[in-house]
Amino acid sequence: MTEPMVSFENVTKRYGTLTVLDNLNLTIGRGEKVAIIGPSGSGKTTVLRMLMTLETIDGGVIRVEGEPLTHMERGGKLVPADQAHIRKVRAKIGMVFQSFNLFPHMTALQNCIEAPMKVLGLSREKAEARAMDLLDMVGMANRRDYYPSQLSGGQQQRVAIARALAMRPKVMLFDEVTSALDPELVGEVLQVIRKLGAEHDLTMLMVTHQMGFAKEFADRVCFFHSGRICEEGEPQAFFTNPQNERSRQFLRAVLEAG
Amino acid sequence: MWDWGFALEILPTLAKAAIVTVQVTLLGFLIALSLGLALAAARIMQPWTAVPISLAVELIRSTPLLIQIFFLYFVGPSFGLTLDAMTAGILAIGLHYAAYCSEVYRAGFESVPRGQWEASVALNLGRWTTLRDIIIPQAIPPVVPALGNYLVALFKETPLLSAIAVMELMQSAKIIGSQTFRYNEPITLVGLFFLVMSLASAWAIRRVEAGINRRYRR
Ligand SMILES: Nc1ncnc2c1ncn2[C@@H]1O[C@H](COP(=O)(O)OP(=O)(O)O)[C@@H](O)[C@H]1O
Ligand SMILES: [Mg+2]
Numbered sequence: 001m002t003e004p005m006v007s008f009e010n011v012t013k014r015y016g017t018l019t020v021l022d023n024l025n026l027t028i029g030r031g032e033k034v035a036i037i038g039p040s041g042s043g044k045t046t047v048l049r050m051l052m053t054l055e056t057i058d059g060g061v062i063r064v065e066g067e068p069l070t071h072m073e074r075g076g077k078l079v080p081a082d083q084a085h086i087r088k089v090r091a092k093i094g095m096v097f098q099s100f101n102l103f104p105h106m107t108a109l110q111n112c113i114e115a116p117m118k119v120l121g122l123s124r125e126k127a128e129a130r131a132m133d134l135l136d137m138v139g140m141a142n143r144r145d146y147y148p149s150q151l152s153g154g155q156q157q158r159v160a161i162a163r164a165l166a167m168r169p170k171v172m173l174f175d176e177v178t179s180a181l182d183p184e185l186v187g188e189v190l191q192v193i194r195k196l197g198a199e200h201d202l203t204m205l206m207v208t209h210q211m212g213f214a215k216e217f218a219d220r221v222c223f224f225h226s227g228r229i230c231e232e233g234e235p236q237a238f239f240t241n242p243q244n245e246r247s248r249q250f251l252r253a254v255l256e257a258g
Numbered sequence: 259m260w261d262w263g264f265a266l267e268i269l270p271t272l273a274k275a276a277i278v279t280v281q282v283t284l285l286g287f288l289i290a291l292s293l294g295l296a297l298a299a300a301r302i303m304q305p306w307t308a309v310p311i312s313l314a315v316e317l318i319r320s321t322p323l324l325i326q327i328f329f330l331y332f333v334g335p336s337f338g339l340t341l342d343a344m345t346a347g348i349l350a351i352g353l354h355y356a357a358y359c360s361e362v363y364r365a366g367f368e369s370v371p372r373g374q375w376e377a378s379v380a381l382n383l384g385r386w387t388t389l390r391d392i393i394i395p396q397a398i399p400p401v402v403p404a405l406g407n408y409l410v411a412l413f414k415e416t417p418l419l420s421a422i423a424v425m426e427l428m429q430s431a432k433i434i435g436s437q438t439f440r441y442n443e444p445i446t447l448v449g450l451f452f453l454v455m456s457l458a459s460a461w462a463i464r465r466v467e468a469g470i471n472r473r474y475r476r
Contacts, residue, residue, distance in 0.1 A: 052376075052379065052380050053379065054376055054379055054380070087382055087384075090379075090382050091382050093380075094380060094381075095380040097373060097376070097377065097380075099373055101371075101373040101374060101376065101377035102377075103374065103377070103392055103396075104396065105395045105396055114381070114383070114391060114392075115381035115382060115383055118383060118384075118387050118391065119381065119382045119383060119384075119387075163381070164380065164381070167381060167382065
């Protein structure tokens with residue numbers, strides 16, 4: 001059996017007295033595309049943020065290629081990881097945010113070469129060549145010298161995808177990346193993600209409200225409710241014949257909303 | 259009442275003193291800008307420094323600059339810190355305005371959305387690289403006007419250094435006055451100098467501001 005790319009093992013997250021994730025167990029295979037759906041506040045974003053090390057973990061372990069994310073093994077025991085370990089594991093993960101979070105004082109190209117140069121130590125030429133390939137892939141090569149404020153939301157999000165890919169992550173996290181976009185711009189971003197999906201190596205975890213896209217794109221759907229996975233399965237089965245009462249309610253509500 | 263000949267005669271002496279005033283201003287402001295930034299950055303990078311720094315800032319802001327100047331110059335030696343008047347003066351003014359500037363920078367840092375830090379973590383940028391390349395370039399442009407105001411304020415407070423006999427404009431004018439018993443010309447000329455320089459710096463700051471707006475406010 002091959003080692004999973006990412007595994008959540010009894011992961012718990014609390015904010016004060018509020019338990020946001022309750023003993024979460026989730027295993028994601030190499031190259032697997034997983035869609036995370038569920039009502040607002042069910043903990044979907046928290047799952048991605050913990051994996052990106054933007055949130056601490058209150059219980060359990062997250063492993064990336066078998067290595068604990070926030071702990072490291074020393075003398076056969078798990079101890080809290082140091083910064084070097086976290087950065088090493090984190091290098092395997094990239095994230096695209098709902099609000100793009102491009103660096104506003106940098107052009108599209110500068111956004112894409114900053115981390116490859118500063119973190120990976122690439123030369124400017126190498127970093128630019130890599131960035132231009134990716135900007136080309138997301139259809140933004142001709143906007144390389146534009147600042148984020150000169151780009152539409154869809155264009156910004158495509159640059160943000162290129163920026164994340166420039167670090168060559170093995171796992172890409174997408175948190176409602178089309179939710180802040182005007183409806184007519186959603187398609188161009190989904191198109192880019194489809195293109196990425198064709199790359200079999202890349203493991204993808206995406207929180208989305210685009211049910212049609214999840215159905216067509218994902219290998220597996222996880223339905224979250226109140227910090228637990230209520231139902232998971234192959235998209236075709238999940239969407240046509242959900243087993244759980246909560247999933248049925250949710251899908252009905254989403255369908256009604258259009 | 260007004261003697262043009264006398265005014266002309268004291269002009270070279272005042273010009274020399276003006277250079278000292280400008281030196282004090284620039285060096286003091288340099289300290290204020292860099293130390294202020296260092297303090298504001300320390301609070302972010304090392305959260306445990308926040309309490310001692312805000313205490314120090316509060317202490318400096320709640321006591322008069324004149325007392326701080328005296329303290330550094332006259333009390334400093336009993337702590338083994340013996341400085342000449344010029345150095346003590348520049349240091350006191352620099353520290354005083356560093357306290358104010360650090361609060362300005364802090365507001366600047368707080369105006370940068372949290373998402374910028376988070377995107378930097380997601381790209382695996384180090385904390386210092388993030389601060390230098392991502393946060394500071396966004397935090398500073400909006401606070402340039404406020405920093406500029408402190409430059410002018412600092413400039414206008416340099417005459418306080420006459421209290422420890424630094425040969426800046428005010429001290430120079432006082433000496434001319436006490437030696438010649440004529441105060442009209444030296445004091446008026448010094449006032450004019452401050453007026454012209456303040457207006458000029460206010461204008462220059464507006465230019466810088468406009469430039470920054472063109473470059474950064476996208
Ligand atoms: N920083 C925070 N402090 C307190 N509560 C939070 C914080 N972030 C998220 N939460 C809470 O955690 C729950 C799950 O949030 P989230 O993962 O963002 O849900 P989703 O992405 O599914 O809408 C929500 O109830 C939310 O209010
Ligand atoms: Mg969310």
